Amino acid sequence: MLKVRQRKRNIVASFRGGSETKLRDAGVDTLIGEATFVDEKTLEYKDSGGNVRTIQGQKIFINVGARPAPPLLEGIDLLDRRAVLDSTSIQELDEVPSHLVVVGGGIAPSPSGFTLYFHVNNGDRTVEGTHILFATGRIPNTDSLKPEAAGIDTDKKGYIVTNEYLETSSPSIFAIGDVKGPPAFTHISYDDFRILRSNMLSLPPTRLSTKDRIVPYVVFTDPQLAHVGLHEKEARVKFPNKRIQTAKMPMAYVARALETDESRGMMKAVVDGDTGLILGFSCLGIEGGEIMSIVEVAMIGNQRV
Known part of the structure; x- marks a missing residue:
């Protein structure tokens, strides 16, 4: 498992490094940190050292993605946190779980790890395990972004609302990828970029859109x-x-x-x-x-x- 994990880390580092190099070679300034909207054309940015600066743009494109939804289940706080997994942390395991359970009900600790309680049509049942994977969906990374400050509409789950041209409710701001809601596939983000690039840099007979695209x-x-x-x-x-x-x-x-x-x-x-x-x-x-x-x-x- 250590070799499996290291291979995963190497691939991620290679992909990320390649993307960062291409951006740098293209003359793009890349700022790593956390950004918050001040208004529709202004962002406040904080780097890892806590330094804060203000950046502005005539057009802003949001592609901040999503993250695993936190486990909300009675009894989960009683378990060893190393045994509570999501789609990200499961890839950081250094051992093969003896008994992996994909979440589906309510939880309590047991001598072997934990006991999962769940209800089926013919009554209540239990199953014991050593690790539990919460595969209960994802949430958009918009909470700290404060999109409301820029007049950006979101749905009840926090996903940014866009039209078929990937325009938000703020005229100068666009959203692509997972942050605008499912389906959450990498190639959706790539195709969103294709649409924006064509609509902004060329003059096709008609504007491209997400409507009826084949996914x-x-x-x-x-x-x-x-x-x-x-x-x-x-x-x-x-x-x-x-x-x-x-x-x-x-x-x-x-x-x-x-x-x-x-x-x-x-x-x-x-x-x-x-x-x-x-x-x-x-x-x-x-x-x-x-x-x-x-x-x-x-x-x-x-x-x-």
Whole structure:
């Protein structure tokens, strides 16, 4: 686990260092610290040494991301804090948990670690564990930013509200990435940048927007779970008057899956029955992400089935 953790740290350091180098080489001044809005064009910035300065900009872009939601569960304060994990701290473990429990109810300590109490349809149950992972969502990093000082609207969870052009309620301020709410994928932030760059630095016939963009994702389980576009239920709700059709195929019908002895899972496509256009695709199977990406290309190219 020490080697696993160090490899993770090395990759993170490499990625961060590469980004910082590119910014510096491009002539961008990078200030590391905590910023707070004073007004829509002014920020107060505090560095790690406690020094405070004021910075201003005609346009401000917020890309501060989100963090794991804190564990709010009765009895959690009684547990050893080293055993209470989230999606960040679990990557800093130096040992393999003897019994990892993903949160789902109420908690008490026990001789072996802790006992988790939860309720199911047929009554109460318990399970004991050594480590507990709180995978209960994320919260935006807007609390210390004080967006209200700049006239920026947020929702009840603190996410910044934007329109399809990534504009906030303050005319000179934009938000991209996780801070504006789900879906929380790195490539969403990249694509948000593509939209802003095009709208601000070029003159396309029409402004680009987030409306109806095709969003792919992969869960790197074994086998992979990949998806792009609309799920069947979403398609039927969004297009109540269309003839929505689906096609399914088990991975056991795929030669590569059989040859590699990994035939678990299936593929499913959601199609507009009138036009033949693919509205969505899912794959739970070996190399599901690679299969999905080919379908995504077909969707972008308006290929018909």
